[in-house]
Amino acid sequence: MRRLTATAAATVPLILAVITGFLVFYAARAIRFNGLAFFTTNGWSIGNQYANPIHVHGILAMPGMHFGIVFLLVGTLASAFLALLFAFALGIGATLFLTEIVPTRLTRPLSTFVELLAAIPSVVYGLWGIVFLAPFLARHVYPLVARLGEAVPFLARPIGAGYGLLTSALILTLMIVPFITAILRDALLAVGPELREAAISLGATRFEVATRVLLRGQGRTLIGAGILALGRALGETMAVLMVSGNALNTLPERIYSPISTMAAFIAAQLDSALGDQTGLAVRSLAEIALVLLAISILTNILSRLLLRTSPPLRV
């Protein structure tokens, strides 16, 4: 029994090793062809597919072929960090409200309701984004933001149709905020009554107790939860694919500009990459997948070191 179950357990490391191995093996030719320019230059082009293939560093390629993903790095990082910022603000606020103000009896049911946000499939967020959020923001919210931030070039008009960086970040916010609320709520509920009582007896208001006493001890927890949430935001595919505007090779000039992310780009580009007869485009997509894999492993290690427990599962 012991040996049988241990053998089964070995499949978990094995699967991860096989995924990494296959992606590296498959992307190898693209990694050699792209070199460092993959990360430092901007522009994704499968070249002139009607010309005669040429040899670059001994690799068969088409003239004009180039794979530089700076626009994807910028889109991915900008949307994820913006989402993390919003998620921190909303998540910390909501959790303090739920644990310190709402009657204890209602804390769990109401948090569960908010955390149901994590159970909604990505593609349903995308649908909601297309049908409601993007048009709503473009019509009622972004004009306001643009008027208030007229002097800031990043916030000024034109606002476009609502598909872009800010809309993607807002949808991502809803998707990752449960990580922050779930982890912070458990941490706050685990704080004994002594701290609260001591602070109140010293004359602190309840708000001061919450922000200066309770939150102060949660720095490590918050950073851990934040990194975990960031990891998920960086790898999110369908919702971003549906509301990001799917920019190709352009860098966002304002907060409303269309973007694309690494994950969404893989989903969007495979069809066109398959049209490349040298196979380098498909292999370069595998290189992007490899970068995403590395990021997810890294964020997991970091959050694990900070939180010292397993991340909460979805649902």
Add this chain to the structure above:
Amino acid sequence: MSDPSRRTLPRAQIARRRLTAAAGWSLAAAAFGILALAMIHILGLTFVRGLAALGPRILTRNTEGTGGGLHNAIVGTFALSLGALLLVAPLGVTVGIYLSEFGHGRFAALVRFLSDVLVGVPSIVLGYFGYITLVLKFGWRFSLAAGAVTLAILMLPYVVRTTEQALRRVPVALREAAYALGGNDRQVVLRILLRAAAPGVLTGLLLALTLATGETAPLLYTAGWSNYVWSGRLIHQPVAYLTYVIWSFIGEPFRSAHRLAYAAAFLIVIFILLINGVTRFALARFFGESR
């Protein structure tokens, strides 16, 4: 400076702190309000438009171009996620048993950690991996097998973790009693522990199932799409599934396509909510705790 016997604070300071508190709590309440409102709006939109689109013909007809029904997609979603569940259940539960009953050393810690890593791997990466291995290398092409295996990899860490947690909740006394009666590892685990932990293990499996039914990215390049009902072939035949309808049909400029997307979203969301509700209720009943 101030007389130590008079321990009252200046009035202005008290007023300022009260104001800060009021403003702060208002913002906190607003944060909760925004999240709750978004949740309600998403559910409301899915339900209202989904129910309006739903009809008997949608359930019985196949998709035809951008119209028709969802019969093929419903069958495909069930085949894909149940297939994945069949693949992952024995393996995941076994790994969970190992971690809970025998996993005390370094190797177990590594498995636990890598299982958490696997939870965090973006689903599109798993989908792309499935594409280059199963679809291309193994030559399965877009097929039920390729989609189900990819989904099974995605579900594995969830099943592992929920099984481990369920088994850990079984009191140590039960293990001691079983071993004291002369049971060996196999008998204790299979006859006593798994039986006692069955509700928790089943809950984990059901939650993994909801996860699989809601996924799109891992299936895009493994299951493909088909206008016909899955005929039972495991490889070389693409399969339709509901989430594909949502993603692809909402982008079409036809009302018939939108109706199908809303109906598909409704079916997926109601299925996930039902399973969630049932499992939460079951958990509360069996373990006397509300989660």
